[in-house]
Amino acid sequence: xxxxxxxxxxxxxxxxxxxxxxxxxxxxxxxxxNSLGKSATEVNILFSSKDPQCVAIIxxxxxxxxAELESAMRYGSKSSLDERDKNDxxxxxxxxxxxxxxxxxKLTVITKQNGLYNAACWDLDHxxxxxxWSLICYSGKEAETLPFASNLRMYESGTVxxxxxxxxxxxxxxxxxxxxxxxxxxxRSHVALVFHRYMDNENIKARVKISFNHALVxxxxxxxxxxxxxxxxxxxxxxxxxxxxxVKPYILPYSSKVSAKDKKKLGDLCDLRSNQGFYIYRNKRLxxxxxxxxxxxxxxxxxxxRIRVDIPNTLDSIWGIDIKKSTASLPDVIKRNLxxxxxxxxxxxxxxxxxxxRNAAKDHLQHIWETxxxxxxFQYQINRELPIVxxxxxxxxxxALGYLDSFxxxxxxxxxxxxxxxxxxxxxxxxxxxxxxFEEVYKVAENMIAAYKEMGGDIxxxxxxxxxxxxxxxxxxxxxxxxxxxxx
Numbered sequence: 001x002x003x004x005x006x007x008x009x010x011x012x013x014x015x016x017x018x019x020x021x022x023x024x025x026x027x028x029x030x031x032x033x034n035s036l037g038k039s040a041t042e043v044n045i046l047f048s049s050k051d052p053q054c055v056a057i058i059x060x061x062x063x064x065x066x067a068e069l070e071s072a073m074r075y076g077s078k079s080s081l082d083e084r085d086k087n088d089x090x091x092x093x094x095x096x097x098x099x100x101x102x103x104x105x106k107l108t109v110i111t112k113q114n115g116l117y118n119a120a121c122w123d124l125d126h127x128x129x130x131x132x133w134s135l136i137c138y139s140g141k142e143a144e145t146l147p148f149a150s151n152l153r154m155y156e157s158g159t160v161x162x163x164x165x166x167x168x169x170x171x172x173x174x175x176x177x178x179x180x181x182x183x184x185x186x187x188r189s190h191v192a193l194v195f196h197r198y199m200d201n202e203n204i205k206a207r208v209k210i211s212f213n214h215a216l217v218x219x220x221x222x223x224x225x226x227x228x229x230x231x232x233x234x235x236x237x238x239x240x241x242x243x244x245x246x247v248k249p250y251i252l253p254y255s256s257k258v259s260a261k262d263k264k265k266l267g268d269l270c271d272l273r274s275n276q277g278f279y280i281y282r283n284k285r286l287x288x289x290x291x292x293x294x295x296x297x298x299x300x301x302x303x304x305x306r307i308r309v310d311i312p313n314t315l316d317s318i319w320g321i322d323i324k325k326s327t328a329s330l331p332d333v334i335k336r337n338l339x340x341x342x343x344x345x346x347x348x349x350x351x352x353x354x355x356x357x358r359n360a361a362k363d364h365l366q367h368i369w370e371t372x373x374x375x376x377x378f379q380y381q382i383n384r385e386l387p388i389v390x391x392x393x394x395x396x397x398x399x400a401l402g403y404l405d406s407f408x409x410x411x412x413x414x415x416x417x418x419x420x421x422x423x424x425x426x427x428x429x430x431x432x433x434x435x436x437x438f439e440e441v442y443k444v445a446e447n448m449i450a451a452y453k454e455m456g457g458d459i460x461x462x463x464x465x466x467x468x469x470x471x472x473x474x475x476x477x478x479x480x481x482x483x484x485x486x487x488x
Contacts, residue, residue: 002391008028014101014124017075018168022102025190028057030099031161031283032191034061034072034123036198036208038159044211045187046148049180053162053170055104056148063113063157072096073109073135074091096161097122105165107292113150114160114485119143125165141228148440174358183327186200188212192220197284220291223306224262226430229253233345237338246310249345254304280328281310295342305345306445307338387462391451416444444471449486459486 022030028045035043038061047057064072075097100107101122108121119138125135143149148160153175166180173179191210192199196219198208210217224230231251238245252258275290276298292298311319318331330338369380382389395399436444445466452462466472467479 011124011128011131014122014127017098018102020098020102022099024103025187027099027103027193028055028187030095031057031193031428032210034096034161035061035159036195036285038062038064040158040208041206041477042209042211044214046151046213047184048176049184051170051176052164053166053176054147056149056151057161058148058158059160060155060158063159064111064118065113065116066115066118067113069111069118070135070137073122075133075156084395089219100161100163103168104163105167106163108146108162108164110146110149110152110160110162112155113157115150117152119146119149127448133326180225184212188217189220192217193222193289194286196220196222196286197281208478222254222275223250223308224258225250227253227258227262229257234243236337236341238334240315240331240333243312243313244312245312245445247307247338247341248304248310249341251345252304252306263275276305276331278307278309281308282316282319285311286312288328292342293335294336295339302346302466305342307345355416365463368469368471379412382408384408386448387451388448436475438475438478441472441475442481445478445482451481487488 032043038059038063040059042060044058046058073096073308075094097107098107103122105124106121107121109119109120109125112118117140119142120134122139123136126136138146140289146162148162151160152158162306166176169179169183176299195208197209199217199219200221201207223232225232230253233249235246235248235250238247277290277292279289280287292302296302315331318333319328366386367383368386371381371385372381384390384393392404396404449459449462452459463483466482467476472479
């Protein structure tokens with residue numbers, strides 16, 4: 001028996017790795033990972049969508065020596081089995097090359113360290129011509145004259161990753177510039193979400209600034225932590241193989257309590273239904289989101305629940321993190337620990353949705369509609385104990401009372417459950433919940449007061465509890481005016 005070294009054929013292998021499945025935004029995020037891994041605090045993505053298109057990712061990280069650059073450009077420069085620095089965002093030693101060349105045919109890396117410049121380039125057309133792993137290397141002087149190298153002059157150290165020759169965007173595109181601009185915009189939103197904890201770090205000095213053509217990216221916080229109506233639940237810590245996983249659920253506010261500014265910042269995440277579930281972070285970098293990993297089904301009442309899970313890079317293998325760092329799978333070893341967390345969070349989401357942000361345990365309101373449990377099936381009935389209903393019943397003769405009873409039952413039975421659910425599922429704001437004018441609501445309040453008076457009730461007590469009738473909660477100005485007019 002003998003062994004023989006069989007080297008991969010460079011032109012074919014390199015072309016094959018271009019089809020791993022990177023999206024433009026995922027590829028760009030992979031390059032930013034490298035910048036953060038080199039302690040960068042500023043990352044500026046410069047781009048031009050006009051022919052010839054180009055992208056340059058510039059950072060102020062520690063840069064690389066000539067030997068480090070050569071290693072970084074080598075395919076498989078680091079084993080996934082190697083012990084990594086706890087802040088390392090890499091995985092297989094392939095990201096820089098596979099991510100970049102999945103989008104373009106020419107990758108140039110220019111780096112500065114200790115005042116010295118180095119540069120190297122993978123050009124697929126050059127590899128095909130040479131029929132070998134032929135890396136183009138530049139001298140320090142040559143590196144300083146390359147496009148975008150001048151951007152490193154303002155930094156003591158740093159790196160520029162340049163993408164050129166976007167064959168896959170240009171080929172088959174009726175308007176390559178438009179397609180390129182669209183991908184840039186998707187990438188901007190993707191970066192705002194994936195790296196939001198770096199850009200919005202609690203330690204201001206440790207915050208990372210990411211820009212697109214010098215325009216600062218605003219981070220997208222999927223948990224709306226700064227919103228006072230967001231409910232953070234208790235954080236739990238799970239220990240696996242000596243490593244810690246931190247799990248913290250959040251219950252988002254009902255849509256009416258989210259400002260227009262927050263909705264604009266959330267962008268695509270405003271689709272709460274499809275973005276509920278786990279948000280998996282690896283070293284504070286978002287890996288995957290909007291899934292329950294089949295622990296429960298995605299449904300309307302769960303949509304306010306989001307669970308942040310922080311995992312260290314030491315557990316990459318059990319989570320099945322892929323090369324693109326865009327997919328992961330839930331390890332069986334922690335499934336049972338997360339079931340209780342999920343059930344508690346979903347329960348909270350259901351209650352927030354049912355009571356529109358009010359705490360169910362403290363709900364002492366007088367409801368217009370009562371929820372009736374009829375052997376496990378629910379229906380809504382009008383509260384017959386409301387003073388105005390009681391007064392109406394007492395003021396009618398038997399015949400008219402029968403008409404009233406039939407009318408109320410008809411309304412209850414014809415409640416449009418399906419239509420309401422359909423419209424709310426499509427858009428929470430589709431239903432106008434404050435549709436009456438001030439004068440109309442004020443008249444309703446006056447009629448209720450008159451009813452209380454005729455029934456011999458205590459008007460003072462009624463006015464004190466007026467805002468405990470769920471109907472009037474939506475009209476605080478009316479409650480204030482009524483109390484002023486009746487000296488309360």
